[in-house]
Each structure stands twice: as C-alpha cells, then as structure tokens.
Amino acid sequence: MAHDAPSPDTTGTLARRGLMFILSSPSGAGKTTIARMLLEGDPHIRNSVSCTTRAPRPGEVDGRDYHFVSHAQFDRMAEDGEFLEWATVFGQSYGTPKAQVKAGLKEGVDYMFDIDWQGTQQLYQKLERDVVRVFLLPPSIAELRRRLTGRGTDTPEVIHGRMERARSEISHWDGYDYVVVNDDIDRCFEQVQKILHAERLRRARQTGLIGFVRELMQPDD
Numbered sequence: 001m002a003h004d005a006p007s008p009d010t011t012g013t014l015a016r017r018g019l020m021f022i023l024s025s026p027s028g029a030g031k032t033t034i035a036r037m038l039l040e041g042d043p044h045i046r047n048s049v050s051c052t053t054r055a056p057r058p059g060e061v062d063g064r065d066y067h068f069v070s071h072a073q074f075d076r077m078a079e080d081g082e083f084l085e086w087a088t089v090f091g092q093s094y095g096t097p098k099a100q101v102k103a104g105l106k107e108g109v110d111y112m113f114d115i116d117w118q119g120t121q122q123l124y125q126k127l128e129r130d131v132v133r134v135f136l137l138p139p140s141i142a143e144l145r146r147r148l149t150g151r152g153t154d155t156p157e158v159i160h161g162r163m164e165r166a167r168s169e170i171s172h173w174d175g176y177d178y179v180v181v182n183d184d185i186d187r188c189f190e191q192v193q194k195i196l197h198a199e200r201l202r203r204a205r206q207t208g209l210i211g212f213v214r215e216l217m218q219p220d221d
C-alpha cells in the first residue's frame with residue numbers, strides 16, 4: 001500500500017518554518033527597489049512594515065511603506081517592548097514591530113526586512129536561526145550619489161548626510177551572510193532571488209522533512 005506523504009506547504013515544498021530575509025545597504029544603493037521586486041513576484045514573502053518618526057516621502061503610503069508615527073508614539077512603543085529591534089538612523093527612530101512576525105514564521109511565512117546594520121545585529125542576536133542577512137553594495141560612490149540625487153525625494157542636505165554616512169554603513173559589510181553588488185538591477189535581483197530560494201531549502205527550516213523521509217523509508221508492500 002502506498003503511504004501518504006505529508007502535505008506540501010504553499011511554496012510547493014514540504015512544511016517549513018519561515019525565514020527573516022534582511023536587506024541592508026548604504027542609503028541609495030537600491031534595497032527598497034530590490035525588496036519591491038521580490039515582494040511583487042513572490043506571494044510567500046511579506047514585507048515587515050517598520051515604524052519611523054521620519055516624514056513620508058512623496059508617494060509613500062502609511063501602513064504600506066512605513067507606519068509613520070510621532071516621536072512620543074515611538075518612545076511609548078519602545079518602552080512597552082513592542083519592537084523586535086529599533087535604532088536611530090539619520091537622526092530619526094526606526095523600529096520593527098513584533099506583532100506581525102513571530103506567528104507568521106511558525107506558519108511558514110517569510111518576511112522581508114529593509115533595515116540597517118544595527119537592526120540586523122539585534123535580530124541576529126534574538127533569532128539567529130531564522131535570519132538571512134544580505135548586504136547590497138553600490139558599484140561606486142559616484143553612482144551611489146547619482147542614485148540618491150536621481151531619486152528626487154531628498155533635499156541636498158539630506159543627501160549630503162546620507163553620503164557622509166555611506167562609508168561607515170559600508171564598513172559593516174562583513175556582518176552579513178551574503179554580499180551582492182547592485183550594478184545591473186536585473187542581475188542583482190536574480191542573485192538575491194536565488195539566495196532566498198536556496199535559503200528556503202535549508203534542512204533546518206524544513207519542518208516536514210523528518211516525517212517525509214520516514215515515509216520514504218517505509219518498506220514497499
């Protein structure tokens with residue numbers, strides 16, 4: 001008699017635990033662009049929407065791009081332990097709300113985090129086994145400046161501040177599992193997508209594997 005295999009999960013593979021996919025880079029290197037491309041093409045990964053005290057940029061939507069909160073609201077949330085991690089970046093507060101992520105991971109949902117190196121370290125300390133850390137580098141400093149300027153969302157002062165900080169951001173490249181140079185956008189996307197696909201197949205994440213292999217090893221009738 002044939003044995004029934006455990007049911008596959010929504011990614012068409014065995015049941016598995018979700019992962020926390022972190023994209024970091026100096027400001028302007030392209031992590032938001034790559035994150036959007038991944039999220040658009042892959043229904044199995046959700047965006048972790050951060051809280052921030054900075055003002056929305058043109059086109060940004062509250063609740064989709066960020067939860068835009070006041071400094072007082074942010075401080076209260078931090079005191080109440082509502083963040084998985086939080087940090088001050090460019091003089092503003094940014095934090096990852098706890099609520100959305102923990103339950104989803106158990107159900108096999110992956111989450112995308114567009115966060116800086118400080119947040120990455122905090123998530124790694126708390127949830128090392130669930131975390132995949134990817135760092136994007138710009139092809140050059142001149143190109144990074146062109147991208148920040150070309151984005152057209154920030155004042156020259158803001159761009160200056162972000163360029164000033166770029167070298168110190170880049171110095172954290174070795175705290176990541178993967179480093180990808182974002183030169184050609186399609187090639188970068190393809191490389192990041194391959195990392196996500198391979199990480200989903202890690203043995204430790206595939207919670208359905210033991211039952212499945214046990215079934216495979218049953219003697220034939």
Ligand SMILES: Nc1ncnc2c1ncn2[C@@H]1O[C@H](COP(=O)(O)OP(=O)(O)OP(=O)(O)O)[C@@H](O)[C@H]1O
Pocket residue numbers: 025026027028029030031032033034147148150151182183184185186188
């Ligand atoms: N490979 C690429 N080639 C050319 N332009 C790119 C490339 N990747 C991203 N860009 C452009 O560079 C600008 C900055 O990209 P993006 O906003 O994704 O950066 P970011 O790393 O998320 O920045 P921040 O940390 O400030 O949010 C955008 O205008 C985007 O369209």
Ligand SMILES: Nc1nc2c(ncn2[C@@H]2O[C@H](COP(=O)(O)O)[C@@H](O)[C@H]2O)c(=O)[nH]1
Pocket residue numbers: 024025026027050051054085086087089094095096114115116117118119120
């Ligand atoms: N530690 C965290 N860093 C975050 C979070 N959300 C965003 N960020 C990082 O902040 C800078 C600036 O972002 P911007 O949208 O204002 O350009 C960038 O490096 C983001 O990755 C967070 O929740 N925690």
